[in-house]
Amino acid sequence: MSFTEIERRGLVMLGCGKMGSAMLAGWLKGGLSPSAVHVTDPNPSDWLRSTDVSINADLPQTPAVALVAVKPQMMGEALPRMASYGGGATLFISVAAGTPISAFEAALGAGTRIVRAMPNTPAAVGKGITAIIGNEQAGAADLDTAEALLSAIGQVVRLQTEDQIDAVTGVSGSGPAYVFYMIDALAAAGVAEGLAPDLAMHLAKATVAGAGALAETAAETPEQLRINVTSPNGTTQAGLEVLMKEKGGLMPLMRATVAAAAARSRELKG
Ligand SMILES: NC(=O)C1=CN([C@@H]2O[C@H](COP(=O)(O)OP(=O)(O)OC[C@H]3O[C@@H](n4cnc5c(N)ncnc54)[C@H](O)[C@@H]3O)[C@@H](O)[C@H]2O)C=CC1
Numbered sequence: 372m373s374f375t376e377i378e379r380r381g382l383v384m385l386g387c388g389k390m391g392s393a394m395l396a397g398w399l400k401g402g403l404s405p406s407a408v409h410v411t412d413p414n415p416s417d418w419l420r421s422t423d424v425s426i427n428a429d430l431p432q433t434p435a436v437a438l439v440a441v442k443p444q445m446m447g448e449a450l451p452r453m454a455s456y457g458g459g460a461t462l463f464i465s466v467a468a469g470t471p472i473s474a475f476e477a478a479l480g481a482g483t484r485i486v487r488a489m490p491n492t493p494a495a496v497g498k499g500i501t502a503i504i505g506n507e508q509a510g511a512a513d514l515d516t517a518e519a520l521l522s523a524i525g526q527v528v529r530l531q532t533e534d535q536i537d538a539v540t541g542v543s544g545s546g547p548a549y550v551f552y553m554i555d556a557l558a559a560a561g562v563a564e565g566l567a568p569d570l571a572m573h574l575a576k577a578t579v580a581g582a583g584a585l586a587e588t589a590a591e592t593p594e595q596l597r598i599n600v601t602s603p604n605g606t607t608q609a610g611l612e613v614l615m616k617e618k619g620g621l622m623p624l625m626r627a628t629v630a631a632a633a634a635r636s637r638e639l640k641g
């Protein structure tokens with residue numbers, strides 16, 4: 372399967388909210404024809420309506436790909452609409468947290484090719500990272516197709532086992548939210564030190580974006596990059612003595628944060 376086939380047979384999206392829209396924005400930006408995309412969503416956003424994709428209209432009979440992007444809690448109600456695509460002709464890609472491959476196999480029937488994926492919202496600007504794992508029916512070509520599609524919105528990593536996806540969800544699926552909160556916290560701390568809110572937010576956003584870009588591209592480890600900022604007995608050292616406290620510092624806090632998210636992912640399986 373290739374993008375040509377997606378253009379020819381269509382891509383159906385079941386649900387197109389925040390995550391679906393982030394992915395769709397990336398695909399449209401990457402050159403996917405809006406006419407190839409068919410969205411089923413009872414509550415399409417203004418942004419979605421502003422695109423030229425087909426919304427809540429007739430669906431293709433055997434689309435190349437069906438992307439499932441509804442909340443796990445809506446799955447039972449939404450998935451039966453896709454049942455006619457089960458059995459093998461259409462490749463299913465689900466981004467739903469918590470919903471295991473076995474639930475799709477039960478709803479869509481034996482022989483259905485399913486790739487479970489965990490993306491994140493920086494997909495909207497082509498900077499996402501998505502982890503994927505396929506079921507037994509999904510062959511190498513299906514994983515290649517999923518990877519090609521998801522590469523249009525950022526990086527793709529392949530998992531060895533499905534249970535890894537709970538930890539992935541806790542780290543990179545939910546991770547952007549932690550970083551956005553860190554931006555808010557950094558900006559609020561700047562305001563508390565006397566900066567105007569706009570300036571503090573500008574500094575916080577640019578610092579997180581710049582540090583992220585440096586961490587991703589530099590040859591040095593994040594640890595070394597941190598050391599490079601830290602002059603002996605200087606300002607950073609004073610700040611890090613608070614942030615790196617063994618008890619109550621960022622390390623145990625992040626450990627507990629990711630553990631809670633991963634535990635919720637496991638819980639959603641029911
Ligand atoms: N938001 C994020 O950062 C990420 C979300 N996910 C997963 O993506 C999925 C969607 O999450 P969000 O986009 O955040 O939620 P959302 O609430 O923004 O989007 C869900 C969409 O599904 C639609 N919907 C509800 N019932 C439906 C039905 N019966 N048929 C078709 N569409 C229906 C809603 O109208 C909504 O537009 C979830 O399963 C979530 O676990 C995965 C990774 C990251």
Ligand SMILES: O=C(O)[C@@H]1CCC=N1
Binds near residue numbers: 468540544545
């Ligand atoms: O919060 C959630 O459940 C979804 C999954 C990962 C990010 N958002």
